[in-house]
Amino acid sequence: MSEPAEVICRVPARNVSWWGSGVCAVAGGLAALLVWQRPDVLSVAFWLCAVIALMGPIFLYLATARLTAGAYGLRSRTLLRRRSVPWSRIVDLRRCIQSGRNHDIHRVSVLLDNGRSFRLPLPTSGEDLARFDAELTALRALHRRYGSPATDGEAPVITPRSAGRRPVVTWIVGVVLLTASAVAASYVADAASEQRAWRAAVACTDATPAAERRDCLATFDGVIERTDVNRGRGSSWLYFTDDRPIDRLSVSQDDAAAFRAGEKVEVVFWHGSARTVTGEHRVWHDHLISPGELAVFSALCLLGAGYAGARLLVRRRGRGLRDDELLPSALPFAGALGVTAVWLLPLLYLHSTDPLGSPGRVAWAAAGTAVTAAVLVLAWRATRVRAPGEVRAAAPDGRDHFLAARFLEATAYNPNHFGTHVVVGEGPPAVTPHPGPGRFAARRIPAERLTVTGVRRARGSDGDTVPRGWHVAELDDGGTPVRLAAAPADLARITDALERERRDGGRDPETATTRP
Numbered sequence: 001m002s003e004p005a006e007v008i009c010r011v012p013a014r015n016v017s018w019w020g021s022g023v024c025a026v027a028g029g030l031a032a033l034l035v036w037q038r039p040d041v042l043s044v045a046f047w048l049c050a051v052i053a054l055m056g057p058i059f060l061y062l063a064t065a066r067l068t069a070g071a072y073g074l075r076s077r078t079l080l081r082r083r084s085v086p087w088s089r090i091v092d093l094r095r096c097i098q099s100g101r102n103h104d105i106h107r108v109s110v111l112l113d114n115g116r117s118f119r120l121p122l123p124t125s126g127e128d129l130a131r132f133d134a135e136l137t138a139l140r141a142l143h144r145r146y147g148s149p150a151t152d153g154e155a156p157v158i159t160p161r162s163a164g165r166r167p168v169v170t171w172i173v174g175v176v177l178l179t180a181s182a183v184a185a186s187y188v189a190d191a192a193s194e195q196r197a198w199r200a201a202v203a204c205t206d207a208t209p210a211a212e213r214r215d216c217l218a219t220f221d222g223v224i225e226r227t228d229v230n231r232g233r234g235s236s237w238l239y240f241t242d243d244r245p246i247d248r249l250s251v252s253q254d255d256a257a258a259f260r261a262g263e264k265v266e267v268v269f270w271h272g273s274a275r276t277v278t279g280e281h282r283v284w285h286d287h288l289i290s291p292g293e294l295a296v297f298s299a300l301c302l303l304g305a306g307y308a309g310a311r312l313l314v315r316r317r318g319r320g321l322r323d324d325e326l327l328p329s330a331l332p333f334a335g336a337l338g339v340t341a342v343w344l345l346p347l348l349y350l351h352s353t354d355p356l357g358s359p360g361r362v363a364w365a366a367a368g369t370a371v372t373a374a375v376l377v378l379a380w381r382a383t384r385v386r387a388p389g390e391v392r393a394a395a396p397d398g399r400d401h402f403l404a405a406r407f408l409e410a411t412a413y414n415p416n417h418f419g420t421h422v423v424v425g426e427g428p429p430a431v432t433p434h435p436g437p438g439r440f441a442a443r444r445i446p447a448e449r450l451t452v453t454g455v456r457r458a459r460g461s462d463g464d465t466v467p468r469g470w471h472v473a474e475l476d477d478g479g480t481p482v483r484l485a486a487a488p489a490d491l492a493r494i495t496d497a498l499e500r501e502r503r504d505g506g507r508d509p510e511t512a513t514t515r516p
Helices: 014-037 044-054 056-064 129-146 168-186 188-200 210-215 253-258 291-317 331-350 359-382 488-504
Strands: 007-010 066-069 073-077 082-086 090-098 105-112 117-124 218-228 236-240 248-251 264-270 273-278 283-285 401-407 421-424 430-432 450-457 471-477 480-486
Touching: 007 117, 007 129, 014 044, 066 117, 066 129, 073 117, 090 129, 105 129, 117 129, 168 188, 168 291, 188 291, 218 253, 236 253, 248 273, 291 331, 331 359, 401 488, 421 488, 450 488, 471 488, 480 488
Parallel strands: none
Antiparallel strands: 007 066, 066 073, 073 082, 090 105, 105 117, 218 236, 218 264, 236 248, 264 273, 273 283, 401 421, 401 480, 421 430, 450 471, 471 480
16 A cells, blocks of 8 residues: 555535634624624624624634645644644654543644654544544654654554643642632631621620721611522522612522511621521521631642642653653542641641640641651652562462453453453463452463563553553564553563463473363
8 A cells, every 4th residue: 555645634624614714704793883883782693793703713723724744744834823844853743632521632742853742733533533543644654754753653642641741731720729728828817807806796886986887786677578599509589678778688598498578587787798687487697707717728729739749740750751651640649638638627627827826736737747748658659650670570379369450452361351350379370350269250361372572661552441550561472462451560470470381381390280
């Protein structure tokens, strides 16, 4: 099959995009005409035309996007940018997978000779993955003809779990959470002062000066005209007869259902707002945000920012990995932050303004800090990037051990990817769909024809079923490549058992009899 001399990628149904651009332009003109005729009245037609017009840049972007690849290299064109890169500067073309709402979005990532990378505007997968695969294959064929790609065969796959993923969203989330934590912490003292003032407030009297009436409790009589109970998520309302003392008041659904039309109530005002409504069968209290609630919210935001920082730390520790290799999971740090929340949040809720004001609180904080430090050390060790072959296999003890592992290719001993564990020990290595005990439904692995050709870290091309911390052994099964994935220690034990089984030829060396 001849390779293409040139590849041109455009958005499918490009004519539809041009028509959409035209419709949006007409809608924008109609919106401008409506404003020119009646600038004082913004009708529904104006808003409809304005919304349609705002979609114009999207249609225009889709209509003008284009990628051309030939002997010269790659040339991309979008609405706002043009880029041309020769093949001599391109190290590799990779598959970049983004998580979408209904399906994953595949794009092409270009790795340059200076270590930088960028994503091409086209091709993109959408729902037509076959079209994307064909265009990516054609682009890599041109790269092999006119350049020197770093990898041959299938393109490296970069997923959200890969080391080459840009952590832009993580940085943004971390900064936002840190800002929210600082803002909430700055209001803790004000909330404590307001809570003390509310508890110390007394009823207003005729002798109270007008300037001080805001800080005392002013009581007014009223009559409930009607109630509006919202069964959804919105607010429920109390309406007062003759709009006295106020026209309406937002309350919870249960409070609105408890009051009755025509019921006489007393409304207490403080700081210009209604704070309590006392009826015959129900008393409504306005909720004042306590300093403990603000302190807990600030701590939660800080812990969330800590998890974002942990993800950045894990990515920093894996900076030496290939772009398509999977990073360790940051969930161990999430567990450490959860342990911190167990002792920190109650302390801040109960003693928000002075968390270290007594020896008991100091002991509480010191013990919690020690536990957090110990768990963080464990998380640091759990997220260490382990080199392939670093872990040695445990010595066999003659007992069966069911190890979580899976062959990534369907074979006769792993039909339809049914295996979830590999059992090694008393009998020959076998694939099982369960973690034991017993070798029920086990299928023997033909170790006599398997050869371990290499062990590597898990990559994006291995699929989402492979956990981040696992390693992958590349096997030769009579000329057919097979991949076996497992945790590093388990994989070392499995490959050692396969090697011993292949060396012994399926026989017990002590009895020289064939094992079942």
